[in-house]
Amino acid sequence: MTTRVFILSDHTGITAGSIARALLAQFPHQSFELEEHPFLDSRDKVETIAREIERLGAAHQPPLVFSSFVNPEVRERLKAACGKRLFDIFEAFTPPLERLLGESASPVTGQLHGIGNAGSYTARIKALDYAMVHDDGSITKNYAKADVILIGVSRSGKTPTCLYLALHNGLQAANYPLVDEDLETTQLPAVLRDYRQKLVALTIDPKQLHRIRQQRRPGSRYASPEQCEWEVHQAENLFRKHHIPVIDTTAISIEEIAVHITAEIMGRTGAPPS
Amino acid sequence: MTTRVFILSDHTGITAGSIARALLAQFPHQSFELEEHPFLDSRDKVETIAREIERLGAAHQPPLVFSSFVNPEVRERLKAACGKRLFDIFEAFTPPLERLLGESASPVTGQLHGIGNAGSYTARIKALDYAMVHDDGSITKNYAKADVILIGVSRSGKTPTCLYLALHNGLQAANYPLVDEDLETTQLPAVLRDYRQKLVALTIDPKQLHRIRQQRRPGSRYASPEQCEWEVHQAENLFRKHHIPVIDTTAISIEEIAVHITAEIMGRTGAPPS
Secondary structure, eight states: OEEEEEEEESSOOHHHHHHHHHHHTTOTTSEEEEEEEOOOOSHHHHHHHHHHHHHHHHTTOOOEEEEEOSOHHHHHHHHHHHGGGEEEHHHHHHHHHHHHHTSOOOOOOSOSOGGGOGGGHHHHHHHHHHHHHTGGGSOOTTGGGOSEEEEESTTSSHHHHHHHHHHHHOOOEEEEEOOHHHHTSSSOOGGGGGGGGGEEEEEOOHHHHHHHHHHHSTTOTTTOHHHHHHHHHHHHHHHHHTTOOEEEOTTSOHHHHHHHHHHHHHHHHSSOOO | OEEEEEEEESSOOHHHHHHHHHHHTTOTTSEEEEEEEOOOOSHHHHHHHHHHHHHHHHTTOOOEEEEEOSOHHHHHHHHHHHGGGEEEHHHHHHHHHHHHHTSOOOOOOSOSOGGGOGGGHHHHHHHHHHHHHTGGGSOOTTGGGOSEEEEESTTSSHHHHHHHHHHHHOOOEEEEEOOHHHHTSSSOOGGGGGGGGGEEEEEOOHHHHHHHHHHHSTTOTTTOHHHHHHHHHHHHHHHHHTTOOEEEOTTSOHHHHHHHHHHHHHHHHSSOOO
């Protein structure tokens, strides 16, 4: 039997949703159906959903509710509707935090996400423009301005990672694809030589690379197992020879790659990227 | 005096960091210094940071610690080091959830983020390729394949929103910039007429648009207050005339815009976008 799960928030609900998914993933034998209700930012909207929850409860189908509301009155209303089935981030952590800090919380909405940080909005858009202009080695003359330059074979994950780093961290991330002529030697491509310290390499399992390229250009030389095998092998030799930090993207997600890279950069510069 | 805040996780720590920022934002009179330690995925790594925390405590500078660890033993170790100053997502919510579901949790790491969902990784990369190819009205012939088409004047937020929707929701989002010739009439541009149902409009305060464009092309006609005023006015008339849903991006973040759009799409199709 499937359990309905409501994700409720006075803002985007992205964090409440992440927490719900993380927690529910620990119960693989059960099935859940998530239903997201963001921006419940008025008494009326909250009251409507609270009544819906009460209705479901009366029908013996009470949903699980994961929520993030800064307003304590709203949390009280939901607690009345959900009882033990309510998991609210602020309810769980704010009171103990108030005791520790010796100060009562002043409800502030919408601070949940880095991207929401208006102060650096411009920096992020600037970084995004940079990432798009410097995608795929198309323009290499502004590498001096890059916070990081990702190198790797085609389809190793460079572009999504650069865009993620720009959107989330405001990092100016360029990427340079290693093509056959780069891979025939173990020399660093000339355009990269002055920027050795900015380089982070992405690698990937050749079989996975083959699968990804097959979807893009079925049956092509580009997608052939031999070509993928050769490119990855040559690329990894090059990375090793020049002591470039390498991240294997085969089994990890874009934001995992991004966090590894920001950690790399922090390790080098000592300063967090955003 | 600044309070040091550690963000610890066996995975990216992105969600633990979001929660920390959200909670601490409620204490504007205090100053905090966040320090992120992701991928603490071995006993040694955890032990090292636990000892560092104990050292700071002994020196009467105990940090606040926000964490997400699926392994209960790790949480115990950290609790021993942090005492009341530990805020762990799994510690707070897993036990009550186990009681409700009548099943004990099986620790699973790395399920925190949609992007981490391997099953749809390919869909997201496909969506990202689509968004980049169909950015800025450059190619309009594949609009039939779009999940959504964003329209608005230049610099109203279309591109970052499309990329976010692709990366996070796996949505094929195209965008079409309204230029002077489109704005001189209240007709929908010809290329958009067949896709009326896929359109979502972005608008922005003309003063804000002026500030943004000034940074891009200082002193240009493109950036002038009059031009910005005229474009936004004409665009909003067009949106109104054709009953296109409008999102004002002036004061909200990229992911707020994205959540509004996915809500729009769900409202239309009844099905969640990812």
